[in-house]
Amino acid sequence: MADATSRPGVAAHEVLAAVLQVRARSLRAMLWQRAREPHAGRWSLPGGRLGDHEDVEASIRRQLAEKVDVRQLAHVEQLAVFSAPDRVPGPPRVVATAFLGLVPCDIDPEVPEDTRWFAVDDLPETAFDHGAIVLRARNRLRAKLSYTNLGFALAPKEFTISALRELYSAALGYRVSATNLQRVLSRRGLLEATGRTAPPGPSGGRPAALFRFTGHGMRVTDPFAVLRPPRG
Amino acid sequence: MADATSRPGVAAHEVLAAVLQVRARSLRAMLWQRAREPHAGRWSLPGGRLGDHEDVEASIRRQLAEKVDVRQLAHVEQLAVFSAPDRVPGPPRVVATAFLGLVPCDIDPEVPEDTRWFAVDDLPETAFDHGAIVLRARNRLRAKLSYTNLGFALAPKEFTISALRELYSAALGYRVSATNLQRVLSRRGLLEATGRTAPPGPSGGRPAALFRFTGHGMRVTDPFAVLRPPRG
DNA sequence: ACAAAAGTGTTCCCTCTACACCCATGC
């Protein structure tokens, strides 16, 4: 056991990403199936070892580029460090920095043969602690949909309000009212009408107006519910 | 450069904590002065190398025990990973998991000779990226004071509303109204009257009632401002 | 009586929800 990593304070460092996307009315995560032991056959998150000359965010973006075109990643943010000593059989011991990644619902990335999308609420048997990481990612997304403009990262460039409603409902896990969704996002200045409309379906109905998000970086739109600073 | 840590994906891992406390109407962070190069003389965060048989949270609690009695730490939570390749001169390369730690304002921990408290808004020259970590900690605290019960971690066991007001004002950086603070926290069921009162000051005034927080783990009290699930 | 500090009552405002109603299209 004279492995270099057995020296105190030294560990292998990996980066992992729970990449989420809404498809077919459900929130899905990208997983690939391990070919080798340990945990052969189980499904795991994309990622890999941290490179010597990159920070963790650059690393996860680089490694995801092998699975998904980086331009398709609308948002990436750190989730947490997972560091239980036995989370991965060693040596070396492996510490992971986990990320949340979001992909708009209108793009269908070409993924490798061993990679598939699974509904977050119906995950297969996952490797190591990857199932817990996906749940953390889901919870973070749900929270931020409410007080930031993060919806832009799940939506296509242009969309109807009902399409956006489907999106939010799938991500949040409960029915969202189209009426109030439009009003809340409009009041916050996040939505912008394109002026164009989408054709109605075969059974008729008024054609839906197309909207887009006004900005594409994450912004906090509802900074504090209470204890606001005094006006003046 | 045949250092073991130069192998791809292997790095030294340290844990650091921005330990915050309100003292004398300002939010302060605990720093110690480096004796050795690099950055000798600069002020840095407590922490150290991750041990082989502990996760990052156990590690930071263990290492803080050398500076502060662990029982005095009312709250500890992960902030983020700091991993710029050159954040600390190497080799070995050092990746840090940063924490936020909170100490109630009524205890005055015995700290080592090289350790002092500094106002967060007036930090001395800090080592490495530790200044940025303290700012992240301050921002996290400010956000969570608004939508969680995290005030309990800054407050003494029992307190008057005006004392609590001072606390929140110092932590948030702006004047908070005692009237509304009491109402908000009471409505959320976070405050509990002890039935006892504090004696008035030398210039008179009505004696203040003493309160305590009803719980001591962090709870989210204002989960989402908008897009709530439908009732029913 | 007066000043000082604590606590309460009241009003206003803003935001989100719910639901009824109107609009534009296909058949």
Add this chain to the structure above:
DNA sequence: GCATGGGTGTAGAGGGAACACTTTTGT
């Protein structure tokens, strides 16, 4: 005309901010 889906108007509830007012003490 009528069904279908899109969009708006409006009333209601809730929570927080602001501020006046009352309560309780010391001098």
